[in-house]
Amino acid sequence: MTAMPFLSVVIPCWNEARFVAAFLDSVLANDYPADRLEILLVDGMSDDGTREIVEKYAEREPRLRMVDNPGHSKPVALNRGIRRAHGDVIIRLDVHAVYENDYLRRCVQGLMAHPAADNVGGTRRAEPRDDALMSRAVSLANTHPLAAGNAKYRVGTSGPRWVDTVFGGCYRKEVFDRIGLFDERLTRTQDLEFNQRLRASGGKILLIPDIVCTYYPRGDFPQFVAWTFVTGYWPFRASRIVGRWIGSWRNFVPLGFVLGLAGGAVLGPRSTVVRRATGAVLGAYGSMVLISSARIARRERDARLMVALPVVFLATHVVYGAGSVVGILDPRPGQR
Incomplete structure (x- = not known):
């Protein structure tokens, strides 16, 4: 543990008052060495109480800093966080998830144990946001091959394997120096584009399935339908851009x-x-x-x-x- 590199956690965020406290609790409970860690929550000027919650956490947690992101663009948030990061390793986290207490350490150890890997991630377990039947159905379908296809970070795999993308991602910082930052033209799928660019440059992405986080997909049916439409739209739109x-x-x-x-x-x-x-x-x-x-x-x-x-x-x-x-x-x- 004393040899662990300095880690920067970058978190794009906007209007996440419902989830941000549980998310921060899970990140701060991680067993990564406290003196080797900084947490940069890049907020898109939230107006739902998110900023007040984060500020209270930051008052008692010196590792946590809130960075302003006017316009709340996710790729801009990621790039602002990366530019301000001091870490040799950068991990991107999503507020709609909670993370096991060894998540950060095991992602970084995965990078250290696999020199060929430029990005390491784990599996994303889905849980419903509430007890409603539709919310349960959405979360169960989220990790089923009939809905997720061959996305291994969602459906799982028996052991570590090279993949085309992972949820979030833990990167060596030199990757951003080598191939650039996230494409700020892409409101969504900027992670897909970045990982495709990484692989095209000869980089590799490693999935380690027993590194686990819990994700809360949209369970309200109209929200689920709107999210699904946008998810289908953006890979093709982004490819054209x-x-x-x-x-x-x-x-x-x-x-x-x-x-x-x-x-x-x-x-x-x-x-x-x-x-x-x-x-x-x-x-x-x-x-x-x-x-x-x-x-x-x-x-x-x-x-x-x-x-x-x-x-x-x-x-x-x-x-x-x-x-x-x-x-x-x-x-x-x-x-x-």
């Missing part, structure tokens, strides 16, 4: 599903073959959704999930795919 593809093949699956359904709806009335093909796709899809929902409902011992989970899975795929279509066709330049 930066001039190269930044995502994964998994981003194309919902897009293909939505385009297939649209094509079937348009051509089906004129073609028996198209109607049969569309019916076969929908039948196979419905079977996968029902089987997956039944297995989860049985594991959780809650039959109500047989109703809620199919709604969440269908919304995930259709709304994400619709967002992708808009991201491809949106004619506006720059940010949205």
Whole structure:
């Protein structure tokens, strides 16, 4: 522990009064050496009480500093924090999560134990924000392969492995000197773009699955739908902005599903073959959704999930795919 590098924790934040206290409690409870740690919470001038909460924590915790970020852009927040960081290692954390008390130490030890790694992260366990059925269904779907695809930081893996991205990320600071900072044109998916740029430069990203945090996805259904649309929109929109593809093949699956359904709806009335093909796709899809929902409902011992989970899975795929279509066709330049 005495040989641990100085660590800077960078946290973009805006209007997180509901979550920030529990988040800070989990970060401050970490067992990383106190004299080798600074915490930079970069706040977008919150007006919901977040700043007052953080200020009270900072009064009694000298490791914690609040940095102002007028405009509350997340990539600007990340870059402001990185520029002010004194650490040899920089870790990005999300306020919508709480972290095991060894999270910081084990991420840094992962970097030290794997010299080829430039970014290390762990798995993201999902928990509901409240006891509502839909909130539970959203959190359960969040880490299921039918909704998450092959995103290993969400669905898990049996051991450490090289991946295309991780949640948050623990970086050697020299990475930012080598390839630059986060792209401030990207309101979202700036982490995907950065990690794609890192891998294109020869860097590697390591997932260590037994490093764990708990994430609280949006459980209110309208908020979930809006978040899913934006999540589908931005990989394609961001790729157009930066001039190269930044995502994964998994981003194309919902897009293909939505385009297939649209094509079937348009051509089906004129073609028996198209109607049969569309019916076969929908039948196979419905079977996968029902089987997956039944297995989860049985594991959780809650039959109500047989109703809620199919709604969440269908919304995930259709709304994400619709967002992708808009991201491809949106004619506006720059940010949205």
